[in-house]
Amino acid sequence: MSSVSPTEGLSSQLQLHPGYSRVFEPGHLTFGFIAPLESYPDSPGPTLQDHVAMAQKADEAGFAAIWLRDVPFWDPNFGDVGQILDPMIYAGYLAAVTRQITIGTAGIVLPLRDPLIVAKQATSVDQLLGGRFIMGVATGDRPTEYPAFGIDFDSRAARFRDAFALIRTVTEQSWPRRSTEFYGQLDGAIDLVPKPVGPRIPTIVIGQSGQSLEWIGENADGILSYISNPALVAQVTERWRIACGVNGYKPYGYGTLFDLDRDPNCPVQPGRVLRAGRNALIELWKRQEELGVGHVALHFKPQRRHAAEVVDELGEYVLPHFPTRTSPLHPPHGSASR
Template structure:
């Protein structure tokens, strides 16, 4: 697969978007395809099962290794603080800063946020960062937005956790207006006013910047289907997943509505090890995993994002095994 092109003089960074629809967006199209299952990784790209945060010693080598495989995305979480009661820091560094660094170190893989806590960030700043990344990567950036769920973070930012669902809807409307319209006019309930005197540049590679809902974001399926370009949830009961996906896709206008999920993941060194699913994670040998994911592909799962925090073997070794024995099964 050829690397996604960087912007050139043929597609000036402040010029009109050259693509026809969000389905033509290179990163989005690589990650989300109807009747296909793709795989991505949730950063950090390492296992740290017995520590509260990663060491990030070899993340450059890991990013380049992953970029050379058929993995389709690296997802970045937004965890501004270490809260011992949660015991999870994500990839430690700010997701937008990290996305820019990863973009410079990779050529093929999509880079997405899973997800930016929109009630804690100014939507115009998020919009500016997102379209800048989208243009600089030639269309490899996907913006995932979440509401957040840690009360301690909302208290630190002086933000009301009680109205986060309303502010999520408001923030997304601001981002849409700023990135999709020229000299937009938009009145926000919680943020500022766009009065038509200013225009945000650059614009996205496609007419609409791909925006995903990460989690339910306090919204119903009808609203998410009308206002986002896909949904990434957490690991759910496999016996109920087909019904969840059918419910998700029951609304809307019949257009493709991607579904994916994120999960903690540990790849056994024994390829014949049985699949184990419990809590927020899964573990197993590659043979059981392939059969499990083939069933889920047939049920309508489009993307699985693997968080290798529980991994107890070398990351590079696990990626090599997935690249050789698992990803090719789903490449056709």
């Protein structure tokens, strides 16, 4: 198997992007959290009681990212409503209470949202965060939501591609022209404001969103998938490397339900929840880093311990093995006033 590709496939725009470069660096594994940063194993949603303090704790500990999900409704068939709050509004709020950590979406359900409004929200959030924003996009996994929006579920993959291209166009071009299949037409007479802090907003695909890996490798800036079986990581990262092909290095990451055992030597337990003690996890993640995993996003819903206690343990014992890069565009923590 080939080793991780060097940065030659990564554009200079992204190497210098404060949010993206903190999360994704070739050959290096980073960690983030899927909001809410709270344990709620017996409830469909969190209390959000300490959500500001928890975001600041993750920021100050040196974690790479907080990921916000797009769940407009509570569907009892799924039993999870994410962080409850709208991801774009919440991202703007987190911009005011955090300093270094990247805020990402995982992911905005493009077929259910107007792409021009998503573009406006994304560039606004990016400005508020000073470039600490990554936009993750998806088609969603809840068919019951589509009738509520009057949208055909079977058209979601095509709508996703159409919206994806339109967002890239209006956020990266001035006075753009574009015709779309499912949305409107741009004739160069109007221009979206604001534009991103940098040349563009890094955009990654969450899951596969009905697309081939080759399409994602060609059009997106990376992928964040879901893996329930660590044994599959080698196979998945190799498929991703092949799919990226001539496009060079593009990062692969995954999200997982997570439960940190109190016994530091507890081995990895089988099942859809990544459950183990810290020592087994360190060894697991070192192997995955060698396989090309660039980011792991931990989801606390099934966690049996208080999330603050888990963040402290991970920060003290795990992060030293996988230090988060300090962006060249951001000063070290504590050197700038809020």
